[in-house]
Amino acid sequence: MSTVFRPYVPSSQRSDRSARDRLRHRQKIKDSIRDNIGDILAEESIIGRDRDKIIKVPIRSVKEYRFIYGENSPGVAQGDGQQKPGDVVQQGDQDGKGQGGKGGDQPGVDAFETDITLEELIAIMFDDLELPELERKALKEVVSEDARKRKGHRRAGIRPRLDKRATARNRARRWMSVRRSREMGPDGEKPRFPFHEDDMRYYHIVPTTKEASNAVIFCIMDTSGSMGTVKKYLARSFYFLLYQFVRQKYANVEVVFIAHHTEAKEVSEEDFFHKVESGGTYISSGYKKALDIIEDRYHPSLWNVYAFHCSDGDNFYSDNERALQAAEELCKVCNLFGYGEIKPSGSAYYSGSMLEVFGQIKAENFHMITIEKKEDLWEGFRSFLMKDKASGVSAHGKVFGGSEGAASAAP
């Protein structure tokens, strides 16, 4: 019986045996994120962050369930002799985490957490929506005429379009020929040899058409006194989702914030979420403002317009008719127009609702949702975008303006 020593074989010469199982584990984590995306998004840690910042989201690892003992099972541990009955050895909810207690035998929280970036999370979110690639493209087909491109050179032009490289090359070419004619060796003393006007070359710019991917999001919010903190938080979460979604699809996304009570004004993001107004509500005022801005700055043939309005549904009765009309107008110019009524549970049912009023809107690209709690956000958002998918074909090729646009609302 003699002992065998097997020499070291470098990892590089062995197969990475756990590679496939690690991959499967990663996929499992992604699946579990997808299944719980509503809960994850409802966490305040995600919403309310700076949108461009990449953050990390802790995800519980995939659990392996077994029959195990619960919390009333006593444990035995070794102390330093100072312990006496009644001492607290572990506080609060940190069961199973590292120090203290008998971590190993308690189920508690699985200490291992996986980080994913916000970007990854959003990618998973939109995978979950299962929007086919084709339709994402269809939405980009809006043509922008603003674009220009370089095409060839001209001998004359304005200074900013000077092609320095071509100009310098011309000068060098001229210098070579001059040198040859003067029969100077390469070592000869260099006379001054300035640029000549004939050397100058300018870019020629031609207008071109380009598939634009511009989108603008109109965030319209009721800032009247009845919109409390909870409601605003829900609204903000929704806008966050919308922004992330639209940003994925378009290269250039702008956001317009419109706050309204009885009158509307365009505000900064900061003011939009933090300024509290008081008074009553004319919903129509917000829509009118949006229509004005669209006409001014975001012509729908160049811009994909998404508008979403959050309100608690309290509106002056006399305004309902006007609001309905304005909403119909908005439908005609928007890819998607949504109305979200925020009714946190516990809020009174006797407060008004616009759902009935807006229920009369027949446009395909109009969608209403009700948000009662954080968990509704994802479902609401999902159904909102499903609408986008359904109306995707009709959403482009529309013409701005009242009656002309009417036909475009039909599929």
Place this chain on the structure above:
Amino acid sequence: MSHAIDELSVWDERILELVHKYGLNCYPQEFEICDHNEMLGYMAYTGMPSHYPHWSYGKSFERQKTMYDYGVSGLPYEMVINSNPCLAYLMRDNSLLLQVLTIAHVYGHNDFFANNFTFTSGTKAQHVLQSFKSHAQRISSYQEDPSIGIEAVEAMIDHAHAICYQRSRNLAIKQLSQEQQIVRAWERSQPPADPWREIHPTPEYTPPNLTRVPAEPQENILEFIAKYNPYLPEWKRDILTIVDAQTQYFMPQMDTKIMNEGWASYWHHKILNELNLPQGMHIEFLVRHNQVLRPHPGGLNPYHLGFVLWHDIERRWNQGDTGKEWSDDKPPTSEGITDENDTPGRKKIFEVREADRDQSFLRRFLTREIMEDLNLFQHERRGKDRVVTKIASEDGWKEVKENLIKSVGTGSIPVIKVEDADFGKNRTLYLKHYHDGRDLQLEYAEHTLKHVTAIWEREVVLETSINGKESLLKIVGDSLKIERL
């Protein structure tokens, strides 16, 4: 820093000499030199050179790697597999002393594997590596089978893993077949032999239920389902069998953690002290030894507890301090014995390493004095906190000891048995939790029940006790329903 194999062989020969001198009875030993990455890989797959694939091993790898990368936990110096020949890994970057220490430690484990009854009755050491390899090949073949595929196989393994530890713990106890159980049930139902039967009134007789399956409650749930679910295709049945067989291999390791690590530590300590290490190495040995064996306040270090107990047993038997329960007519003594191997203490520990498992080991040899020395205490949940409830004092030590015994090794796994495979004449599987004061964790119970349901393919119910109330857990629709019994 890696060491030439020749150098290690020289040390190994010296160690082996001592191993033989002390009468350790080992399998042939093989060492493989690996780096830290390979070690992480082996750890994820419980040391096996080949093992069937499953995502949980990927999870385990990632967890180990994260902890290692962030310095939360180091790597074990050694990893050793219960097989014949015994296979162990040495990390090439360890210092020479660590390699020597590890080699000595591994021989301790090797001897324990080869002699302890849990291992000798539960596993066939010469076939271990081969059987793991064949399991891996079978599982891979199912995964590659186009009519089955990776996902179905993975789901099946998920289900099987959920209940794989619900099996008999003591592998030395022979499992009776259904027929043998029926015979036993009938025999038990017969009135005891009575020479005065003629004049005694006829005793009341209740006929045994001989048609029930299982005749006696069954602890091996996987095996039971594989046998009694008639609708399982062969590949599913095979996966259940494979997972069950592999779990059986790990049961002895779970059940002898304290003894096994203590035994290996006892021997590395003894051997290294006799190697006449150069001074530098000797100091490093003391440092490393204390690192491994230091107590973990707030936890329980099995190396430490085992090491202390083995030394205590040897001391007590040499001094005749065997305690009331164990005293012979004449207390043993080491006086006048010149060969160390013949001292009663040494003989006793060899006997114990063969015949005990952690639970009996602690019950028999954990004395109040040691518990006080180690400052053992019991903690329980009070509200949100964990609170010290008992310490190893005059009135508390017995309870602390009982609870320690309950929670070591397989004691931390609830005992759940199949009572009836045709409950309500409906092919409902009736499981019963043998409650010992500890409730089940209900979230886990719910999901585990779903796993059982998935392989039994009919309703599964579980009888247990929640906060002292007898209850029946059922899965209705997709959620857990608790009925009071």
